[in-house]
Amino acid sequence: MLDRLDSDLKDWRSRALAFERRIGEVVLGQADAIRLLTIAALCRGHVLLEGDVGVGKTTLLRTVARALGGPYERIEGTIDLMPNDMLYSAYIAEDGRPRIDPGPAIAHGEDLAVFFFNEINRARPQVHSLLLRMMAERSVSAFRKELRFPHLQVFADRNKVERDETFELPAAARDRFMMEIRIETPADPDVRRRLAFDPVFHDADRLIDRIDEAVLPYDRLNGVAAAIQTGVRVSPAIETYLLGLWDALSDPARAGIAIEDVDISRLIVGGASPRGISALVRAARARAWLEGRDSLVPDDIRAIFAPVMGHRIFFSPIYEMRRDQIAPKLHAALFDAVPVPV
Numbered sequence: 001m002l003d004r005l006d007s008d009l010k011d012w013r014s015r016a017l018a019f020e021r022r023i024g025e026v027v028l029g030q031a032d033a034i035r036l037l038t039i040a041a042l043c044r045g046h047v048l049l050e051g052d053v054g055v056g057k058t059t060l061l062r063t064v065a066r067a068l069g070g071p072y073e074r075i076e077g078t079i080d081l082m083p084n085d086m087l088y089s090a091y092i093a094e095d096g097r098p099r100i101d102p103g104p105a106i107a108h109g110e111d112l113a114v115f116f117f118n119e120i121n122r123a124r125p126q127v128h129s130l131l132l133r134m135m136a137e138r139s140v141s142a143f144r145k146e147l148r149f150p151h152l153q154v155f156a157d158r159n160k161v162e163r164d165e166t167f168e169l170p171a172a173a174r175d176r177f178m179m180e181i182r183i184e185t186p187a188d189p190d191v192r193r194r195l196a197f198d199p200v201f202h203d204a205d206r207l208i209d210r211i212d213e214a215v216l217p218y219d220r221l222n223g224v225a226a227a228i229q230t231g232v233r234v235s236p237a238i239e240t241y242l243l244g245l246w247d248a249l250s251d252p253a254r255a256g257i258a259i260e261d262v263d264i265s266r267l268i269v270g271g272a273s274p275r276g277i278s279a280l281v282r283a284a285r286a287r288a289w290l291e292g293r294d295s296l297v298p299d300d301i302r303a304i305f306a307p308v309m310g311h312r313i314f315f316s317p318i319y320e321m322r323r324d325q326i327a328p329k330l331h332a333a334l335f336d337a338v339p340v341p342v
Contacts, residue, residue: 013290036304046135125167134154135173135177180311280301
């Protein structure tokens, strides 16, 4: 079915699948997360990873950054980090005079490819605001000029254990992440055994260095992403299905959705936005293309619904603390309520 797509895209699909394989050699047992990160790269979308301490979030993002290639910067979220720390680096030079150099966000100028924000929830809201502009507009103002980052992709991670000296991301910032991906400890016994006993996986730096740079070249992905979006079609039946999901999400009570021990009329306070639905369509198209199809099927939408839409559905405070239990039930009920096209 790929004959509808430009012949050059066939080669890019091979590159994308090689990208996944190479990352999978470094980060074991995370095939689903790697597929989602590949989709995000092909959509030029930003990604937030969440999981326990030590499950490989940082290693995964560093590996993805290397496989994309290009200028890369990393910053650590700390409670004393301020916005200017991202833009400027002040120090005393050898001659005893103060100097100011570009900070990590602008050190590479407009060529910056990947900006990795480690432990983002440790940073203050002022820092989140600056990052939000970088993500939303791919630009910042510094040194009396505006810098634009046409190839920028932001990766961030946070662990779900720490709560002291942390700051919850505001809704606007979370919405700018195309996906929030949960990283869990691998369940497969063989993978667990290799991670525990194979020395190869005990040195992350050496492991990442084995990955070829620019397996999926960052500086050509804008064109590839645009070609995928125009080359993968959505049938009228799938359009109706997507709009049905949107309507049901906007008013789940009217759609007949019910969840035990939940007042469905009070559950959702917002989140069924055009931006979120647009991201869902873009991600579904990229998944279809990776699967070797030039048109969407319902499975493409279902497969990426939770990571794309989950963090964009805002619960009322009374239910927010139970999000991990309620959200999967809501997604399942939503799919049950909207007829699948045949």
